[in-house]
Structure formats: structure tokens, C-alpha cells
Amino acid sequence: MSLRLRRIAVDGFRKFREPMAIDGLTDGLNIVIEPNETGKSTLLEALRAAFFVRHGTKNQLAQSFAPYGEAVGPEIQVSFEANGAPWTITKRFLRGAAIEITGPQGKAQGEDAEAQLHALLGSVRDTSQKGDAATYGALGLLWVAQTDALAVTGPGQIVRDTVRSTLEAEVGSIMGGPAYKRVRTRIDEQFGRYWSPTGQKRGRQNEAMERVEIAETAAREAAERAAGLEKTFSELETARARLKVVQREIADDTDVQARKEFVASLEIARAAAQILATRRAEHEALSAKARELEDLAERHHIATEARDNAGHALEQAQMRRAGHSEGLAGAKLRLVDARGALDSARTARLDARSALSAGEDRARAMRRKTGIAAARKRHAELIELERLQVEAKALVATLISTKAIALLEANERAVAEARALRRAGATRIALSGVSDGILINGEPVSVGERTLTGETHIRMGNAELVVFPPAGAASAEEALSSALKRQQSALDDLALTDLAEARARNDTARDAASELRTIAARIEASTPADEHVGLAAGAAALKLFIVELGHDSVAPEGDAPNIAALSKAMESADSALARAEGAHDSAVDALRRAEDEDAPLATAEARAGSDLANAKAQIDTMESRPDFTSLAADLLRAREQSAAAAVKLEAATRDAAAHDTAVITRKIETIDARSRAAGDTRTKLEMEIARLEGTAESEGGKGWADREAAAREEAEAARAALQRIVDEATSLKLLREILDEARDETSAKFVGPVAKRAKRHIERLLPGCDLSFSEDLTLEAVVRGGISEGCGDLSRGTQEQLSVLTRIAFADMLLEQGQPVSLILDDPLVYADDARLDVMVEILSEAAERMQVILLTCRDRTFRHVPATRLSLTGVVR
Template identity: 65%
Template sequence: MSLVIRQIAIDGFRKFRTPFLIENLSGGLNIVIEPNETGKSTLLEALRAAFFVRHNTRNQLAQSFAPYGEAVGPEIKVSFDVDGSPWSLTKRFLRSPSLEISGPLGRAQGDDAEARLNTLFGSVRDTSRGGDVSTYGALGLLWVAQTEALAVAGPGQIVRDTIASTLEAEVGSIMGGDAYRRVRQRIDAQYELYWSPTGQRRGRQNDARERADAAIAAAREASERRAALERSFSDLDAARGRLKIIQREIADETDGQTRKELVDSREIARAAAQILSTRKAEQEAAVAKLKGLEDLKSRHAAATISRDSATTAVETARVKRAELREALANGKTKVATARENLEAARGERHDTRAALAAGEQAIRLSRRQMAIAAARRRHDELLKLEHLHGETKARAATAIPAKAIEALEANDRAVNQAQAVVEAGATRLTLSGAIQGVTIDGEPMPVGERTISRPASIKIGGTLLIVSPPAAAASAEETLAAAILKRKSALDELHVADLATARSRNEAARDAAAELRTLAARVEAATPADDTLQIAAGADALKLFVAELKPEEPEADAALPDMSALTAAVEAADTKLARAEGTQDSAIAALRRAEEADAPLALAEAGAVSDLANAAALLKEIEARPEWATLDVDLERARETAAQAAVRLVEAERNASAHDVGAINRKIEVIDARVRVAADTRTRLETEIARLEGTIESEGGLGLADRAAAAQEEVEAANSALQRVTEEADTLKLLRDTLESARNETAAKFVGPVAKRAKRYISQLLPDCDLTFAEDLSLASVSRTGVDESCSNLSRGTQEQLAVLTRIAFADLLLEQGKPVSLILDDPLVYSDDGRLDTMIEILTEAATRMQIILLTCRDRAFRHVPGNRIVLRAAA
């Protein structure tokens, strides 16, 4: 049974914010080649949503269908054929959700339509939040989204069951037969009372557990309330005891006396701290004054040293620069002389090169005049050859086609044959002797033989003789006349007198054609390329050049210059210039060396002069200050003052440390906090005592002990029921698992037929390759040259190719059972090399003869040559 999707209409689904329509899908290979972000993957998601996602769900997957930032109801319409019968569905999500399906069985809506879709495509209801493709049945395996085919995976349970039922007769298994199904249905019916399809507890187990949990919670609550009442009595006694202790602490006056003493000590400590601040300021002022005087003295000493060093450096630099002055003067003189010599050499070289250029120009002019004369001669020869070529071409054009010659020869043969026939059937008369008075048809009859082809009257004297030739002679003569007329007409059309003339004209034309080739060679030889005149080869170039020439001027008779002498003069001037440049470079280098030796000395002298001036100015400034005259006495007095201030500071610090204001404040704060906490505690305890007294009064008469006992009995009964239900559930699960295990053992028998069908595809891609399938029908490994390779260790490209091929094999198996099958591949074969890509395309093209295949790809270069129905994604009009 084939599934053919014919038309898809989408509105308000993810990126398709406006209505979008795809139609004219064929039942074979359909190819959609569009760039990224065009909506190819969204198209596949829309198809999955239309066929398999419940219309009234609001799970995470359905919420993602709405375009970002828009509150609309995504709508999908699909027209498709199942086994040749037309179907259509319209599904809307989120806002006013709805589903309507129509087909051979009529129309259905809502949940009935969902059930009909599940029955048609072998799918089950999907209860997951993000969409579970394993619940989609065969199409969940065959509609492959991006990257889903990058790893080889087995089909879901629904597909495995379908394939198993297809192959049961082939493998000879009874598992899955009527007896098995009846037993399995009974067990599944009981199993569903205790377990969900995914193995989670539900139904009776959940009811028993909820009863046990409720009983435990009630018992716990009763026990907690009884324990709380008992704790209330003990808490009340404890609170009353703590209240008595707090009241005694509040009545104690020790903390008040201690706080008063601490306040007195804090005042003394504040006075000591003020004295310490004063001593620190005095000490800092004395130290600052001492540092200032010491700095002044050290600056004066440093300036004196700098002045002496700068004086020595200036004298040294000036002595060394005096030694270099003569070398600098000589270097400058040599550079000036070398510059003059270089300028003279350059002028001489310029003159010699100008003379050489003039000589070369004269020679080029002479060569050009000679080349022009030769070109004119070749042009005259060319004109003669072209005239001769025209005449010869006209003669060659008179050639008669071979078919015409053959026709002339056939006409000649026809005339000769007709003549022979006429002569063979005619009557021959021979006249000799006296011929006077002998006439034939009223005319004198000559001597000799005469052929008569028609009746003739011969009169001899008074006798009349009528000669009648055979009747066939007349038709032969007519045939001869027609042949002669046809020959004459053909000769007149060709303007020749006879066949010999035609042959002679053909021979002349053939000779002319041969002569044409000779003339063409002579023209080519007469029109070579000329580099001197820049003329290309060929008659047209030569004609164009001669046509553009001015009237010929008489050649100058002046003798050509001696190029050897001019070249020698240029070489001598170049040598002289090179020597002058070398001499100048040498002089400049010598001057540069002298300047390089003088430059650091000049810098050193300038720096030393600057340092000397700065040191002198600094000394002058320091010695001009008023404290300079008594600096030594003031410095000694400042040292004594600083020492006395340090002693007074140490004494003040010792007094301040004995009375720490911060420590005293902290002790006072501790006493105040203790008093506040005691008061707050007394208030809290009085509140707690009142609350406990109220609780005991309200809870004491409720019979909490009896309630706790009854709740415990309910717990025991609920636990007993839970244990019984759990044992029943575990027994059913064990029985079901045992049946499933036996069924899986039988399912292993299906691996062989599946491998056989898949190998005919995979052998095209991987020749001499054996396949190994797991019990869940997933491709486990491949064997090449005796080496087994796990599919997970193969390259990404090979895994993707094998995943596509095994899906085609499963599709063939499902087609055998009559299941609706189509194959959709989103961006397939992204890791395939060129060779394997061509092989995969051949396999897909062949598979498209049995089922509908839709390729969604962005790789135009890889798929543009593939024959198939091309689909373009465009918004609906």
C-alpha cells in the first residue's frame, strides 16, 4: 500500500507566519532544493504534527508550533492518497483546536478523527511533552529529520511488531499467533490495572499505595498531636523555670555598678587619648623640620658634585672636538670636489647617450624605409595574385557536380540503348545501280543502305512499292526520340554541347581548384608578418598598411652613423660616471664618519654645559636661602627637638594604652546587651507560657490517644492490602516479561530475512560486506574482509548512509504487508563523498519507483542533476 502526499497548506506554523502552499507532489522522487532558513525542516515538522500530534494538546511541542511573539492557532491542511484512495485532513492547534479528516470511510472530527489516523498509519497516542517519534509507527522511522540519520538505530516497537507479523510465515514462528494474542490480551488487560505502558505503577497499585500513604499520614498526624500535647506539659515546666532564672538575673544590681565604674574609666581614657594626639602632632612637626634641613644640606652637596663633574665633562668634550675639526674640514672639501666631478660626468654621459639615441633613430628610419619599399613590392605582387586567383576561382566554379555527370552518362547510355533497339527492329533497304527515278516518300532515294522504322512508299518508275517495318519499330523510335530530347535538355541546362565537353570542363575546373591552393600558398608567402612595420601576417593587414601610407618620400643620402663608436663613447661615459659616484660615496662616507665621531662629543658637550648651568643655579638658589647661614646650628637643634618629641610620644602612648576607650565601650555595650536580652527573654517566656497553657487546655479533652491507636490499626490494614496488590502486580509483570522474553527469542528469527533484504542495498555501497542485526532489528555491525566493525565506530558519513539504506529495506518490508509508506529525508547524506553520493542517489531513484520519496536539501550542486519532480517553496498567492 502506497502513501502519496499530494498537497500541503500551512498557516501560522513557526516561520510560516502567512499562508503557504506546496502542491503537485508526485508519487515518485520529489526534490526540494532551497537555501538554509527557507523552512524545509519546518515543513517536515508540520507533516508530523498533522498526522501524529493530538490537536487538543497544549504540551511543550504544541506550544512551539506558534510563531514567536504571536498568539495564533497554527493550522495545517494535507491532501494525500492511501492505496490510490484520496484523503484529506485539516488540523488546528492551541486556539480553537480542531481536526477534521475525510476519506473513503466518510468524514470524522475531533477524537474520532485522531483514532482513525492512528488506525490508518499504525501509530499510538503520544503522551510525551516534546514528541516521541517511536509512537508514530512506520512513518516515525521513515520521515527522517535533520541529524536523525547520523547514527544507525533500530525501529521502534510498533514497527518491529509490524515487521514480525509480516515475516511470521517466512520464518515459521507461532509466536504472535491467535493463541498467543488471546493469552497476551488477557494478561495485558490485567497488567493495565496495575502498570502503565511505560512500566510505571498505576491503577490498583496507586490506589493501594494512596490508601497506605493516607493511613500513615493520619497515624503520623495523630501521633504527632499526642506527642505535641505531652511536649507542651514539659515545655510549660521548663519555661516557668527559665522565667524564674531570668527574673533573678534582672533583680541583680552587679551589672549596674560595673557599668558606672566603666563610664568613669572612659572619661579618663578620653583625656589620655587627647594627649596622645597632641604628642603625635608635635613629633611629626619636629621630624618634618629635621627632614627639611637634612634635605637642604644633601641637595647642596649633590649640586656641588654635579657642578664639578659637569666642568670636567665640558673641558674633555671641547678638547676632543678640537682634535676632529681639521678632519671635518678636509671631508667637506673632498665632498664638494667629488660633487663637481660627478656633475661633469653626468653631463658627459647625457651627451653620449643623446648621440647614441639619434644614431639608433637614424638606423630605425633607414630600416623602416627599406621595409616599406619591400611591403609595396609585396603589395603589387599580392594584387596580381589576387587577380589571378579570381580568374582561377571562376574557372573552378564551372565544375559540374558528379551527380550531373552521372546523369549525362545515363542519358547517353539511354540514347545508345534506344538507338540499338531501333536498329534491331527496323527494315534495311539497299539501293545500288541506276537510281534515276527512284524516290522514297516523294524524295529521291540515295545510293546505299537505309533503315526504315515506319511505313514508306518507294516508287521505281511506274511501280509503287510500300514497305511496312514491324509494329514494334515505331515505339522504339519514340523511345529514342524521348531519350535524345532528355539528353539535349540536360546538356542545355549545363551549357555544354555533349558529354565530352562536360568532362573537359570538369577537368579544367579540377585543375583550377588545384591551382587555387597553389595561389593561396603564394598569397600567404607574399604576406608574412613584419616586426619592423608592425604588420600582422595576411593579405588584409598588408593592404591596410599600404592604403594608410603617405606618398613615398625620397630617401636621404646621408651616411649612417658609426654605432660602434657611439656605443663605446656611452660605455666610457658610464664608466667615468660610476667612478665619480664611487669617489663621491667615499668622500661622503669619510665625512659621515667624522661627523659621527663629532656628534656624540657635541651632545656630551651640550649636556655637560646644561648640567653645569643647572648645578650652578641650584647652588646659587640654596645659598641664597635665609636658613643656609645657620644651617648647621639649626640642624643640630632640630635633631634634639625630634628626640625629645619621640620620648614624649612614647610616654603618651603608654598612658593611652592603659585606658583603652574602645575596650571600655565594648564592655559597656556587653552589659547593656545583657540587660536588653534578659528583658526580651522574660517577655518571650511569658508569651510562651500563656500559649502552652492555652494549648493544654484545648487539646487535653480531645482523646488523642484513642485517635492514634485507631490510625495505627488503619495503617496495618492498608499495608497488608498494599502488599497483596504489589505481589499481584509483580506476578503479572513477571508473567508478561516472561512472555515478552519468549517473544524476543522468537523475534531473533526475523533478523535473517531483514538482513537479506537490507544487504541488496548495502552491497551496492559496500561490496563484499556482511551485516549483523541485533534482536531489536538495529544494524549492529558490518564485516569486511573477515573483520567485524561496530556501526558506532564507523565514520559519520557511513553511519548516515547505512541508516538511510536500512530504512529503505524496512519500507520494502512494510510495503509487503500493505502498510502506507513514504520516505522523507531532511538534509540527507551531508557527510557523503562524491562517489558514495552518486550510489545513494541511484538507490533512492530506484526506490522511488515503488514509493514516494521527498528529499529536502540545501545542496544544489549535489542534487541539481538528479531526475525527479522539482518543488519550489513559495508563499501561497
């Protein structure tokens, strides 16, 4: 059968952030021509997701469906025909994941819908993370994504099995038929108990290994616990022996006597140290006094020499400066004349600038008048645009959230389901003929059908018939009532009458949102900046300007000022000022040079005078001290006293060295530390002995030796069972491999019919060639002129063309089998030359007579001449 797509709608899928639909797909050749980056490949990916990706999965592929940066539920809806009947599938991923299929048998949802879809398309459930096209069946081979056709690849297992079923009658083999499948299914069932599909151990093998592991762990634990108990007894004896040794050390009083002797020696050492400190202080004081007197004598001598040198330097500086004074006075007079001329030039320039500034002010006032008129006009336009903006925002505010819409849709489905349940569980009666005199629940009844949901009394003359519907009818009626109330409550909360009104309101709100963006652009365009009137860009700036403006300012009357003439007068004044400034700067430079020559002379004179004054002040200060008159005698006496103090300090140092307080203190601390350590060790040993005794008492009666023996026996039995299961698993694996080898040998018989069907297409592209297929029906090589060329060695263009042609050949064989067939090529024939491109287009056009063909391309010129239905991602273009 041929699968024919009719409509594809996508919302929130990758780059399709907004809803998009493509309608008008026909039975034959359909071409979607759009530029790059418009979503053609995304459309094909959405089709694959709708048909083959489970709705509830959250694997890596499903996560990629959501638009980047958005937390939404991607949704795809596809309408198609299969077996001549119309079908519709709606699938949503991630948030609010759901699936609904509508077909000839009615609606199906959830896993039932997924199973129905797999049965219809001949696909199997995909459990991979990134999507496995081999599980998609025939459509996985025929829906070719971008660049997938650039290399020749073979069909998946599902397609190979289908093709083999088609060709069994031709090759006369049943390998792969029902008999083989029954045997293989039984072996696979047994194989699955021991091995995973990838050949990894599982099932009974893992259970046996787990039993061995548990038994060995139990045996190891029992052995460890038994060894631990023995170790506890050994450690207990060792701790008791160490405690006795420590107690003997504590009872020994040798350290006590030694400590008393060290304490006595410490008192003697401290007294010697005190005497040493006193002698050192006396020596320091006398030495400092001697150094102070020596310093005073030295400083007086230096100050006397400095006074004599400064006096001589001052006389020399005063003589040199007197010869330079006349030149400095002349430079000062020339500077006074230059300053007067500069002041006059500045006054003239100020007058010229004032005239120019007044002219510019007048010109600006005239420009401002014009700018204000334009601003008022733009302000009127802005007021109207803001009114439209407020109206659009009010419409946008009525947008109903996606969650609320989803709730209304869920309630609508619940009402439909409740009505269906009520119809299924209610009692139906039909009345024909004359209804006169017949009453139902006391009311006259008309001819026709009636549904009874509760206890009903039917009176016919004097007789009364009571009808009791099934017990579930009342609950169905109550469920329907509850669903209707929930829906009505949700509609009342949103001030709506029905779901259609909600959708219409959302459409209006979305249109208003688009209009808002247009209005914002118009507002921005109508509120530019105007530097002539000091107006910044933006609506707020324009409004503030108009408010602050008040009435129009009156522009000055008369002719516009001659700015050029005023500017020329300003330039003449600037030139005169520049010349005056140059003359003034020259006079300043001359005065500066004279001052520069005078400065070092003045500095030398001032420095010499300052040095002379400082030297005299120092000498006066030192000679005014009361001890200066007897300085020589005091200095001699201080030196003698310092020498005597040094002798006494040496003697005290020898006495203190004989008794070192630090050494004695360290010995006392060592004895104390040894005593504390012995006490701490005794406490720790007593605690350790108590712990070990408690452990021995608690573990001694649990019989760990017996437990160890029993656990060891269980481990041996588990290992023996594991060996038996491993032997069984190995035998099953070997049998399965032998069956696969036999099937591969038989598969080679199918290559001939496949090559024959593919050759009639490839012969038109490569005349006189033979084809070589592998056992898995993959085209391996092309033989031309007796030379075999591997497909991988052919050009990219030839590989792509062969890939498309072999897919068409498999599509024809699948049509013979009655499989759903539809050919979709994304960006096909990108490497074809003009001649081969024409041949390929002819072949595709012929294939479109047998099946639906859809081409997704960005090359309008390439397919412009091809008779086909042309579509865009927004609709049909006939």
C-alpha cells in the first residue's frame, strides 16, 4: 500500500516556535522549495517524531525537540491515508506528553495508540537515546534526511525480512519463513534467559553469579568475624600485659627524687640570673652616658667648621648677584609694555565674539521656530499611536494561558468520554406505532428511541412496566454531570461560553501582540532627536518637550545675520590677539631667562646665609648647656666608670653560666611529661581492656566457626550451579550462532532478485553496468567493463544517486508486499551534474506515479521545470 501524507502541523518544535502547517500534499510528486534555515529538515524530523518516537520518552532526542531556551511541549499533528482510509495522529512530547490516533476504528490514546501505529507502519519501538532509523521499518529507509543519501547504505532488519518474504517464492527457500521463525523464536526465548541482545550476560547467569557472590560474601564475612574474635582475645592479653608494665613504672619514685633536686638548683640559677641582669643594666647606663658626652664634643667641632665655611660662601654669592641685577630690571619693563598690548587685543576680540554670538543666537532662534512646529506635528501623531497601543495592550491582556486552554481541552475530552460511557451503559428503548395512552414517568411519550439512565416507570393503560438500567448507568450519568460542571466552572472563571470562544480570544490576542510590535516601531520612527531644539529621541522626551514648551517662542524679525562677515571679523580679532600673545610670551620668556640666571645666584646666597645661621644656632645651643664648661673632665670620668662596670658584668656572666635555668626547667618538664604520659597510657589501656572484654563476651557465643563452615558449603554449591548454567548458556549461544550462519548462507540467494530489480533503475544512469550486493542487501560495488568499483570509491555524486535509486527499488518491492511506502528526500541530488540530474528527475517523476514522493529543497532553478505540486511552509502554491 502507498502511504499518502495530506497535512502536517507543528507547534513549539525546535525552530517552529509558533504554529506552522503545510497543507495540500497530493498523491504524486510534491516539492517544498524554501531557502536555507527555514525549517525543511526540521519538518522531516517532526514527521519522524510523530510516527516513531514514543510520546512519553524523555531521552536525548526528545529533549532536543523543545525550542532552545523554552520549556514547552512540542506538538505535531499529521493527517495521512493508509490502506485507502484516512488517519490523523496528534502527538505531544515532554510537557503534557500525549498521543491520539483517529482512524477507521475510531480513536486510540496512550500506549494503545503507539501499538496501533507500529502495527500500521510495520515499525518497532525505538529504545535508543538518539533515534534508530532501523526500527522505523520501511519509512526509516525511505524518509531520507539531509546528507544521509551521500553514502550507499543497506536496509534495516525489518525491511530485509519484508523483502525476503516477497522473494521467497522466487528463490525457493523457506529460511526466514514461518518454520524458521518458530524455531528461532523458541531459541531466542531460551537465549534471552541467559544473554542480552548485545551478548551480555543476564537473567539466569546473573542470578547464579549473584548467588555465588552472596554465598562467598557470607563465607568471607563469617571467616572475618571468627578471625576477629581470635584477634580480640589476643589483643586483650597484650593490653593486660602492657597495663602491668605501666603500673610498675608509675610506682617507681626515681623521677620524684630527681625532680626535687632540679627544683632546688632552679632557685640558685634564678638568683644568679637576677644579679646578671642588674650588672648589665648598670653597664648600659654608664656606656650610654659616655657615648652622649662623646657625641656632644664631636657635634661642637663639626658646627664650628660649618660656621666658618658658610661665612666665606655668603660673601662670594653676594658679589656675583650684584653684577646681574641691571639685566633683570630691563626684562621686567619690557613685560609691562607687552601686557598692555595683550589687554587691548583681548578687549577687541571680546567685542567681535559678542557680535558673532548675538548673530548665532538669532540664527538658532529661527531654526528653533521651525523645529518646534515639526515637534508639535510629531506629538499629535504620537498621541494617536499611543491610543492604538493602549487598545492593543488591552487585547493582549485577554490572552488565556496555555495551561488554562489545556484544562478546557481536557475537560472537553472528559465530557466526551463521560457521554460515551453513559451511552455505553444506559438502556435504550424504541417505540413505534401509536403512542396514545403511554406515559413514561408520568409524561406522554412520542414515537422514537429514548435512552434510560435511571429507574423508569412506563404506564400502558392499567399496566405499568418498571425498567431498571444497569448499575453503572447512574454513575455514568453522574460522571457526565460532574464533567459538565467542571467545564462550565472553568468557562465561567474565564468569562467564556465555550472552547471555541477561548481559541478565538487567543487568536485576537496574538494578532494584537503582533500589532503592538508594529506600533512600537512606528512610535520609535516618529520620535527622532532634534539637536536644533534640544530634543532627545524617544516618546517620553517628545512629551516632556511639548509640556515644557508652552507657547511658541517668537522668532526675531528682520533679515538673517551675516554670520560669515561676523566670523571674518572674529578671525581678524583672533589674529591680532595671537600676535599680542606672541609678543607677551616673548617678554615673559626673556624675564624668565633673566630670572633663571638670577635664581641660582639667589639660591646660593640664601643657602649660604641659612647654613651660617644654622651653624651659629647649633654652637650657641651646645655652649649654653650647663655641662659644656666641664665637658672634658666629665668625658674622662664617664669612660673610667664604663670600664669598671664592664669588669663587673663579665664576672656576673660567668656566675650565671654555671647555673642555666632553661636547661633545669626543661629537665623538670620532661619528668612531668613522662609522669602524665604514664597516667594517660594507664587510662587508655584500662578503657581498651574493658572494650575488648565486652567484645569477647558478646561475640564469643555466636558460633562463628560453625557459621563459616556452613557458608563455605553453600558457596561450593552455588559455584557448581553457576558452572551448569554457564554450560547451558554457552550451548544456546553456539546453537544461535549456527542458525545465523545457516540463515546468512540462505540470504545470499536473495541477492539476485534484488539486483535484478535495482538494475532496471541504475541501468538508465550507468548503462552496461552490473551490480554486486552483500548478504545484508547492501549495494557493495558496480561492475563496468569487467572492473569492479566499490561504492566507497565512487564520487560523492554517484554514491548519492545510487543511494536514491536503490531506495526506489526497495520501495517497489515493499509495495508488492503491501507495506506503507512514501518517499521523502531532504535536499537531494546536491552533487549531480546537469545530465544525470535530468535522468534522476525523470526517475523520481515515474516513481511518483506509483507512490507519493516529497522533495525538500532550497534550489528553485533545479526543479522549476518539473511538473509537480509546489508547496511552502505556510501553505500550497499551485
